[in-house]
Structures are given as structure tokens and as C-alpha cells.
Amino acid sequence: MNLSPCGINCDACPLKEKCGSGCQQSCGKPFYIENFGVERCPIYACSVNRKGYKTCGECAELPCRLFYDWKDPSMSDEEHRQAVNINVALLKEETIQ
Secondary structure (H helix, E strand, O other): OOEOOOOOEHHHOOOHHHHOOOHHHHOOOOOOHHHHOOOOOHHHHHHHHHOOOOOHHHOOOOOOHHHHHOOOOOOOHHHHHHHHHHHHHHHHHHHHO
């Protein structure tokens, strides 16, 4: 499984064709990041650049405030919470293996 630092399964993402191989390969700059007014995904920047992790699954603060604050505006609050829960579960599962 190709997990991004935030736990999105890039292999199963419907935007994979547009995005390529995911955040790890684009260094936190997926094609849609410019729509958010930032140069790099803040979750990627924290996990990989600042803390030196491959994913947030290595971080004792998982899930941190960034997971809840960094929200796709097309999702409802409930959809976002569900996505965070799924991503956190995937990250924890990968870390255990």
C-alpha cells in the first residue's frame, strides 16, 4: 500500500491518474495543493520535513490538530471526521507491521 504521510491510500485514490504516485513522490505538492493557497501540504511539511518521518504514523501526536484543521472544503464535517479516522487507522496499522 502506498500511503501518503497523512494516511491517504494513494493507490486507491480516484485522483491517482492526475496526481501521480502520491505525496511522497511529489514532496507534498500534489497537483491540487495550489487551490489551498500553500506551497506544500502542511501535514507533509510537518511529518516529513520538520520531524523526519515517512508518515504521521510514527508521530506520538497522531492525530494532531492539523488532521482536523486541514479539510477538503468539498467534504462535510462528518465526512472529514470519517476520513481522518480511516487515515489514522491505516497509519497505525502500517506502523505496527
